[in-house]
Amino acid sequence: MLNLSVVLEDSAREHPDHTAVVYGDLRLPYSLVDSMANQVANLLVSRGIGRGDKVALACPNLPYFPFVYFGILKAGAIVVPLNVLLQAREITYHLDDSEAKAFFCFEGTPELPLGERGLEGFEGAAGAEHFFVLPATPLATESPYGESVWAALDGMPGTFETAATSAEDTAVILYTSGTTGQPKGAELSHQNMLLNAMVSDEMFPSHERNVYLATLPLFHSFGQTVVMNTGFRRHATVVLMPRFEPAAALELMTGESVTSFAGVPTMYWAMLTAVRTGQADVPKSLVTAVSGGSALPVEVLKDFSATFGVGILEGYGLSETAPVASFNQPGRPAKAGSIGTPIWGVEMRLVDADWNTVDDIGEIAIRGHNIMKGYYNRPEATAEVMRDGWFRTGDIARRDEDGYYYIVDRAKDMIIRGGFNVYPREIEEVLMTHPAVSLAAVVGVPHDSHGEEIKAYVIRGPQASVSEEELVAWCRENMAAYKYPRIVEFRDALPMTATGKILKRELR
Known part of the structure; x- marks a missing residue:
């Protein structure tokens, strides 16, 4: 018997009065989070949902998220977390594709009409039977969109005997962002998720007080494993922030004495900018800073360490790897620009298109306890990326x-200009050493004779003035002739995913 909900249950048993979750003025102890999850489990069982059934959850970083997430797991069911930015049509797709029987959906706000989209998406789905609304008003028993979870939980016991799931049973289906084709659901077992949280926990020094800031979306694998599950396993306090705003995040860090922050590179860049422009002060309590999701520009890493007095430890992983696969591990020297070495119990190698091991530059393949069972109901897609336990990334x-491994680039982001392979990440790194450049994203755009031409989208630093011509000329002097961007476009902002990754497909 193994169930991921043990990360909550053990902490609730050993430290019932310790604060598990902070949201605004709310401070919820472990005992309360656990009994709320028990009520959700009882509700699901009362509606005929149990072991192996899929239950979808669309909710920003609010206390509802852990209540429902662990309640689903306790019932032996499978959590299908959904991105809160999905439109109704996309919600229908995810509900149908995962064969979800029930759907817990946050009511939403004027800026994020999730309840409306969720209900429409639910009504379009063939097999989904139960729609539970998570009201925006605390404890509200009515909602215009359907059955309020508070009304449904009324009278449900706060105790529950967790279902006896096995290590190999699926715990979570995480949908990959689907940069190519439709999103696919990566099936992760209780063992995948639990071991990843345990190894992540043991990699970081524990402090007298452990306070995590959860601004990475919990519906995404990084926030789920590295912040929520790891935090709960070490009896930490998890401070929830539904939407990342750099100055507000820094204020929260100071106000709640946050010790650990995990983010994506654009979050670190935004916090640096907020400090530099005087919108916020540097928090004094921060001890551990972790970056993942995409490659961290070395300039941002250097500036952050100098400004905040805390080095950023960079790691690497994907939804399919639960997610952590490699890390700059404490006790070994951290190398700037590197994603470190494989974590405990995991192997990595570099392969060519035919799975042959290569020595110089190749595609990362991973094997270990963190590899998904496969893509849900997609044997062909699974066979494309998995062989003999190895997963190609x-x-x-x-x-x-x-x-130590260093990401060169996403295979699909590589630009082929006049027969030469050009890796955008390398050009972005060089561009960001220019004093006027704050953030850069490089893509290939179609070109008649070269096949692709190199284009850079640039956000200038505060008060910086550099023209497109000047920047192109500077690049020509600092990069090989086939590499430098011929086109520069200045922007005030770049399109990003809900997790803060730059959306290159919208720039192409």
């Missing part, structure tokens, strides 16, 4: 003599 990397 689509990321191109190199490895140094100490075994």
Whole structure:
């Protein structure tokens, strides 16, 4: 018997009065979070939902998220977390594709009409039977969109005997962002998710007080494993922030004495900008800063360490790897620009298109306890990326003599200009050393004779003035002739996903 909900249950048993979740003025102890999850489990069982059934959850970082997430797991069912930015049509697709029987959906706000989209998406789905609304007003028993979870939970006991799931049973289906084709559901077992949280927990030094800031979306694998599940396992306090705003995040860090922050590179860049422009002060309590999701520009890493007095530890993983696969691990020297070495129990190698191991630059393949069971109901898609327990990631990397890996780029982001392979990440790194450049994203755009031409989208630093011509000329002096961007476009902002990754497909 193994169930991921043990990360909550053990902490609730050992530290019932310890604060598990902070949201605004709310401070919820572990005992309360656990008994709320028990009520959700009882509700599901009362509606005929149990082991192996899929239950979808669309909710920003609010206390509802852990209540429902762990309640689904306790019932032996499978959590299908959905991105809160999905439109109704996309929600229908995810509900149908995962064969979800029930759907818990946040009511939403004027800026995020999730309840409306959720109900429309639910009504369009063939097999989904139960729609539970998570009201925006605390404890509200009515909602215009359907059955309020508070009304449904009324009278449900706060105790529950967790279903006896096995290590291999699916715990979570995480949908990949679907940059190519329709999103696919990566099936992750209780063992995948639990071991990843345990290894993540043991990699970081524990402090007298452990306070995590959860601004990465919990519906995404990074926030779920590295912040919520790891935080709950070490009896930490998890401070919830539904929407990342750099100055507000820094204020929260100071106000709640946050010790650990996990984010994507654009969050670190935004916090640096907020400090530099005087919108916020540097928090004094921060001890651990972790970056993942996409490659962290070395300039941002250097500036952050100098400004905040905390080094950023960079790691690497994907939804399919639960997610952590490699990390700059405490006790070993951290290398700037590197995603570190494989975590405990995990192997990595570089392969070519035919799965042959290569020494110099190749695609990362991973094997270990963190690899998904496969894509839900997609044997062909699974066979494309998995062989003999190895999973190929689509990321191109190199490895140094100490075994540290460095992401070169996403295989699909590589630009082929006049027959030369050009990796956008390398150009972005160089561009960001220019004093006037704050953030850069490089893409290939169609070109008649070269096949693709290199284009850079640039956000200038505060008060910086550099023209397109000047920047192109500077690039020509600092990069090989086939590499430098011929086209520069200045922007005030770049399109990003809900997790803060730059959306290159919208720039192409």
